[in-house]
Amino acid sequence: xxxxxxxxSSLGGVPSLLNTPLPAFSQFIRLASxxxxxxxxxxxxxxxxxxxxxxLPDDVSRFLVGRLSIPKTSVDGLWEALKDGIWYDGPSLxxxxxxxxxxxxxxxxxxxxxxxxxxxxxxxxxxxxxLGHGKLLRWKDDPKRITLFTFSEGVQDALAVQLQCYRCGTxxxxxxxxxxxxxxxYAGLPEFVQVSDHKYVERTVLEHFTMLSVLSWTSATNAAxxxxxxxxxxxxxxxxxxxxxxxxxxxxxxxVILALLRDARDQSTVLEVPNGGEQKDRFTAAMRARNERIxxxxxxxxxxxCTRCVRRFDDDGEAAFIDCIVIDGVSIGRPCCGxxxxxxxLHTPQDHWCLEHMDQANFCVVEGCRLPxxxxxxxxxxxxxxxxxxxxxxxxxxxxxxxxxxxxxxHPTDSITPAAPVDExxxxxxxxxxxxxxxxxxxxxxxxxxxxxxxxxxSSTSSGPSFQSTADVPVPILCPEKEVTxxxxxxxxFGRRHxxxxxxxxxxxxxxTCRETFYGSETVPQVLDMLKKKHLIPGSRPRYAYFDNxxxxxxxxxxxxxxxxxxxxxxxxxVFHWKCKHKKTDEACSYHCNPLAFxxxxxxxxxxxxxxxxxxxxxxxWFGGYHxxxxxxxxxxxxxxxxxxxxxxxxxxxxxxxxxxxxxGYRTELRFASTDVSS
Ligand SMILES: [Zn+2]
Ligand SMILES: [Zn+2]
Ligand SMILES: [Zn+2]
Ligand SMILES: [Zn+2]
Ligand SMILES: [Zn+2]
Numbered sequence: 226x227x228x229x230x231x232x233x234s235s236l237g238g239v240p241s242l243l244n245t246p247l248p249a250f251s252q253f254i255r256l257a258s259x260x261x262x263x264x265x266x267x268x269x270x271x272x273x274x275x276x277x278x279x280x281l282p283d284d285v286s287r288f289l290v291g292r293l294s295i296p297k298t299s300v301d302g303l304w305e306a307l308k309d310g311i312w313y314d315g316p317s318l319x320x321x322x323x324x325x326x327x328x329x330x331x332x333x334x335x336x337x338x339x340x341x342x343x344x345x346x347x348x349x350x351x352x353x354x355x356l357g358h359g360k361l362l363r364w365k366d367d368p369k370r371i372t373l374f375t376f377s378e379g380v381q382d383a384l385a386v387q388l389q390c391y392r393c394g395t396x397x398x399x400x401x402x403x404x405x406x407x408x409x410x411y412a413g414l415p416e417f418v419q420v421s422d423h424k425y426v427e428r429t430v431l432e433h434f435t436m437l438s439v440l441s442w443t444s445a446t447n448a449a450x451x452x453x454x455x456x457x458x459x460x461x462x463x464x465x466x467x468x469x470x471x472x473x474x475x476x477x478x479x480x481v482i483l484a485l486l487r488d489a490r491d492q493s494t495v496l497e498v499p500n501g502g503e504q505k506d507r508f509t510a511a512m513r514a515r516n517e518r519i520x521x522x523x524x525x526x527x528x529x530x531c532t533r534c535v536r537r538f539d540d541d542g543e544a545a546f547i548d549c550i551v552i553d554g555v556s557i558g559r560p561c562c563g564x565x566x567x568x569x570x571l572h573t574p575q576d577h578w579c580l581e582h583m584d585q586a587n588f589c590v591v592e593g594c595r596l597p598x599x600x601x602x603x604x605x606x607x608x609x610x611x612x613x614x615x616x617x618x619x620x621x622x623x624x625x626x627x628x629x630x631x632x633x634x635x636h637p638t639d640s641i642t643p644a645a646p647v648d649e650x651x652x653x654x655x656x657x658x659x660x661x662x663x664x665x666x667x668x669x670x671x672x673x674x675x676x677x678x679x680x681x682x683x684s685s686t687s688s689g690p691s692f693q694s695t696a697d698v699p700v701p702i703l704c705p706e707k708e709v710t711x712x713x714x715x716x717x718x719f720g721r722r723h724x725x726x727x728x729x730x731x732x733x734x735x736x737x738t739c740r741e742t743f744y745g746s747e748t749v750p751q752v753l754d755m756l757k758k759k760h761l762i763p764g765s766r767p768r769y770a771y772f773d774n775x776x777x778x779x780x781x782x783x784x785x786x787x788x789x790x791x792x793x794x795x796x797x798x799x800v801f802h803w804k805c806k807h808k809k810t811d812e813a814c815s816y817h818c819n820p821l822a823f824x825x826x827x828x829x830x831x832x833x834x835x836x837x838x839x840x841x842x843x844x845x846x847w848f849g850g851y852h853x854x855x856x857x858x859x860x861x862x863x864x865x866x867x868x869x870x871x872x873x874x875x876x877x878x879x880x881x882x883x884x885x886x887x888x889x890g891y892r893t894e895l896r897f898a899s900t901d902v903s904s
Pocket of ligand 1: 350351352355356357358390391392393395581
């Protein structure tokens, strides 16, 4: 470590150096420390990066002369005296609080040095197959002019250096290397994340955005707004300059990259994406891979337990533990194929049909009608009245703004255009060829589980529980002759279909363990299927599952030959729900789903429930808050975003449980097992 004595004795040799002004002296130490990478890469290629070079490269010394306003002899003299200290103690000389001098407008159009520079973390080639392995890298071209979006210093101009190994051709960028078309990120989390060719966002800023999304449903667009209004520190004249603008695609990409890097770190791998192609497609495969892994193996908190969701309930003196989850549906969704229950992926979120069902575009949009639609219309001759009605209402009653106003939901987000139709399915009653009543069905109505009658899908399922078996429930085709004059009810879908809801498994301590997208409707066979597939590891199934439709679920299981799950786990409905909504005369209700019939679940008073389901309810309310943000997302983005929100929310919940003394832990036998939830 450099001491004052060292400094004085080395400076003493050159008396003129003692006239150096103190600010220039301290800035010299810090700037030279900052520029170490710029110095080392100009040495001969077998130079050992840990040894301080004898003299400063010309451009660096010129730069220091300009910035510090001291003569070249002083700069060279200071280097001579201080180089070893700067070289070895460099990083510690640059404290967190070091603020470089304000950037002066670079005189040359292609500046090579600046007080704010991003360097690749590597100094020598790391490619183990390269002959130049361990040899010093060289600058590739001049550094790029970039913009930094920082947390505490606002928007800043800076330079980013790219290095190259001339043996193997690997290019080293500040965040990653590029070699043979693969962009490989460095391990760990970088201080600045590159979100476009010339823009880098400080990690703290991206962490802040992610927390805004978790805690207050902030969209990527709004995050970019927030940055400009409260963090950018831009003067009025600078606000419209394009390179100082942070846009929604930047905050979104930053969110994605940070989440992927964090994931790679937790999985002890490195993130690799294609280096070529368009930025918008770059991370799709990596996101898809994580989505798939979480769907199959669950969230990290899948193996969670704590004193709030596990109860010790001794039986005949033997220690026994019981746990439970709460099953519920949350009304959020994304565009999906218009064919009911089809899980085919849309090419873009604007499409109405998946690849397989493209031919559906030729038909009338009234459900069950197989006639071709009229030219430039969406309906056939027979159903013209329905389309006229839809158009005549100006689509007004069916657009999101009206809907939200009616529900008095204020949700300021510009991730969607509020006047856009909510992609309507409308239901009409027609009398004598005239529409007498119409209602929109677009926004999935809040799934008041327990009050919803079991859909016809339950009875139409014959091939056992599976997602596929509920698909394509035949819709009776109305007889055309009757339609023209008669009275009938019909549904027309004038926009895209959205997935029906997200089904969640939440523990009574608010930990979300699983999520699954339900298509078409929330049906009991789907819930049963999910319950099984999410708990394939022996012993992973909770002892109890609260679900408002448990009586239907119980009867459904009971009707399936060989089904035993309903005998192996308790399927109660919650106490409040049971009192208000269930028939006490029905056997399934009064016996199997009666929460009062399970002593392990009852509290001290013998009447209320031991497990508090309100935390789970709260969690689902929180989850539902994303409806507006995710409504226009593609399937890949949707899954990735929601998984990340749950992951971060669970981290917050876990910390809270820890603080409150609930001793959260992981069941090791589940934590490292991987389930295969194939479907
Ligand atoms: Zn190399
Ligand atoms: Zn818990
Ligand atoms: Zn389809
Ligand atoms: Zn028709
Ligand atoms: Zn019931």
